[in-house]
Amino acid sequence: SQKIEQNSEALNIQEGKTATLTCNYTNYSPAYLQWYRQDPGRGPVFLLLIRENEKEKRKERLKVTFDTTLKQSLFHITASQPADSATYLCALETGANNLFFGTGTRLTVIP
């Protein structure tokens, strides 16, 4: 069965720095991978999708990379702000009609 590991449960960085979050997966080759943001007490919000034939995708201060050989995706937030503090979830498409989520990384940006 699929397994996803997101680098650490919690990551603290200083405002203005680049946050890098890691998503490693095993036992599957997804056609695409998604990143979601989740604030406490709320549902996840879609951020970015990257397909298996794409190396990199950008959206404003966000960048996602996808290495299907390493089975790894990296999620970067540049010029981080306290408002970026949240839990970030990596999700794989499973070939069925649902997503398989990682446990998330809780990011705190310190002013």
Added chain:
Amino acid sequence: DTGVSQDPRHKITKRGQNVTFRCDPISEHNRLYWYRQTLGQGPEFLTYFQNEAQLEKSRLLSDRFSAERPKGSFSTLEIQRTEQGDSAMYLCASSSSPVEQFFGPGTRLTVL
């Protein structure tokens, strides 16, 4: 607000009682999903509807759980004979394609 809505937002019940949650998806979305999320974990898939047809069910969905989506619009998730292990956030999501799911705010269930 045209997003996904869920009702109630919070539910406290005693063990053994039945509970029912409602999800209203974004109106033009034909796909509807239910997930369960416990503290410190990511959402876990429970079931999927395309229009009114329930096409996928996780093995997490025991016989005590049932979901419906009559007429392909809103959906309900019922848990019978609740157990303390059922305490979690129940999330509903909808989409018009296999990618990018739009999540509701969730229903937090506490079973005493």
